[in-house]
Amino acid sequence: MHAVNRHTSFVKQTAAGLGFDFCGIAKAGFLNEDARRLETWLNKGMHGNMHYMANHFDLRTDPQKLVPGARSVITLLINYFPEEKQAAGTPKVSKYAWGKDYHEVIRAKLNHFLSVLKTEIGEFAGRGFVDSAPVLERSWAQRSGLGWIGKNGNLITKQKGSFFFIATLITDIKLDADNNSVQDYCGTCTKCIDACPTDAILPNKVVNGSQCISYFTIELKDALIPDKMKGRFDNWLFGCDICQDVCPWNRFSKPNADAAFEPVPEILNYSEKDWEELTEEKFKIVFADSPIKRTKFKGIKRNLQFLNSHE
Ligand code: B12
Ligand code: SF4
Ligand code: SF4
Numbered sequence: 663m664h665a666v667n668r669h670t671s672f673v674k675q676t677a678a679g680l681g682f683d684f685c686g687i688a689k690a691g692f693l694n695e696d697a698r699r700l701e702t703w704l705n706k707g708m709h710g711n712m713h714y715m716a717n718h719f720d721l722r723t724d725p726q727k728l729v730p731g732a733r734s735v736i737t738l739l740i741n742y743f744p745e746e747k748q749a750a751g752t753p754k755v756s757k758y759a760w761g762k763d764y765h766e767v768i769r770a771k772l773n774h775f776l777s778v779l780k781t782e783i784g785e786f787a788g789r790g791f792v793d794s795a796p797v798l799e800r801s802w803a804q805r806s807g808l809g810w811i812g813k814n815g816n817l818i819t820k821q822k823g824s825f826f827f828i829a830t831l832i833t834d835i836k837l838d839a840d841n842n843s844v845q846d847y848c849g850t851c852t853k854c855i856d857a858c859p860t861d862a863i864l865p866n867k868v869v870n871g872s873q874c875i876s877y878f879t880i881e882l883k884d885a886l887i888p889d890k891m892k893g894r895f896d897n898w899l900f901g902c903d904i905c906q907d908v909c910p911w912n913r914f915s916k917p918n919a920d921a922a923f924e925p926v927p928e929i930l931n932y933s934e935k936d937w938e939e940l941t942e943e944k945f946k947i948v949f950a951d952s953p954i955k956r957t958k959f960k961g962i963k964r965n966l967q968f969l970n971s972h973e
Contacts, residue, residue: 686806710872743825745917756901761923788833814854814905854905875902
């Protein structure tokens with residue numbers, strides 16, 4: 663018992679020392695209720711063209727299938743709330759995409775975290791994930807007591823809101839789990855549901871991915887955005903922050919201090935005309951390290967055209 667506690671406190675201290683904003687621990691196991699929610703979501707086609715979401719159902723709902731022998735799931739939150747604002751009237755880019763690509767920034771941090779843990783604890787099985795693996799990251803964050811899943815589907819911390827990336831480390835070390843009886847502080851609020859321009863937020867904390875502006879502007883590949891969405895994007899060029907911007911808990915957001923998330927100046931200042939005049943060559947240079955490159959040049963041009971098409 664003593665040794666278990668020692669590892670737990672070392673994990674927490676190391677996470678804080680490496681600049682992770684929050685660290686919570688849950689016992690690894692099959693996510694029964696989440697599996698049913700995910701199944702319903704997939705059966706209703708709420709993943710749209712994101713076919714990868716229908717893959718690896720077993721791994722996604724059971725960390726022991728992803729990391730054999732897994733005993734603990736460590737969840738780390740990384741603040742990306744920026745100090746700056748985009749210039750008024752410019753095409754909007756969601757805040758998570760203002761700096762360097764978080765996948766790379768956080769993967770490096772996770773590797774460092776793992777190596778420090780191994781020097782202290784010795785060899786163990788452990789894999790770090792951020793975003794792209796079959797892991798229900800928000801569910802684990804909630805299970806490890808870091809916050810609650812709001813009506814807008816996001817994991818919200820009572821202390822600092824929801825503008826956080828989630829990273830997950832699945833390991834076979836036995837650790838003490840955090841108290842996971844987190845209260846839900848949404849109460850009677852419905853601000854996110856009322857503000858979503860495409861009605862993607864449904865009752866019971868279900869977000870229809872295939873109706874979300876983030877899906878249309880980032881995930882929808884090689885296809886035109888459906889006409890029925892015309893006039894409903896509120897000038898969002900890449901992603902959408904509306905359901906978080908209106909959330910009262912984000913009054914408690916504090917700017918991050920990570921140089922890697924320093925905004926690309928063009929994102930803050932580019933007018934519609936600048937985006938229109940942007941060449942593929944320049945796009946590749948300016949957004950070389952940015953999450954924006956996910957849509958490729960073609961995707962940004964398609965989104966821009968879509969925003970203009972109803973005016
Ligand atoms: C696919 C995906 C999308 C899709 C679909 C969104 C969706 N609702 O699933 C699209 C492209 C639309 C999208 C958009 C965004 N995304 Co996204 N996305 C993902 C991804 C890759 C998978 C999510 C998933 O599993 N969806 C399937 C559904 C069924 O799962 P879910 O929504 O998480 O719901 C589960 C839990 O909420 C749980 N649950 C909810 N309520 C309750 C209640 C009970 C009682 C129980 C038991 C369980 C439970 O049940 C569900 C099934 O387990 C994750 C990364 C990852 N690997 O987890 C990032 C992730 C969820 N996205 C993230 C972000 C930041 C965004 C955006 C804010 C980006 C933007 N600004 O444009 C928007 C927000 C849209 C929104 N309101 O949800 C962050 C969220 C961080 C946070 N604080 O919550 C993640 C975790 C990426 C990361 N590593 O940081 N995303
Ligand atoms: S990100 Fe925008 S479109 Fe998607 S659910 Fe939130 S408010 Fe709606
Ligand atoms: S806007 Fe209101 S209902 Fe939506 S997530 Fe925030 S507190 Fe919950």
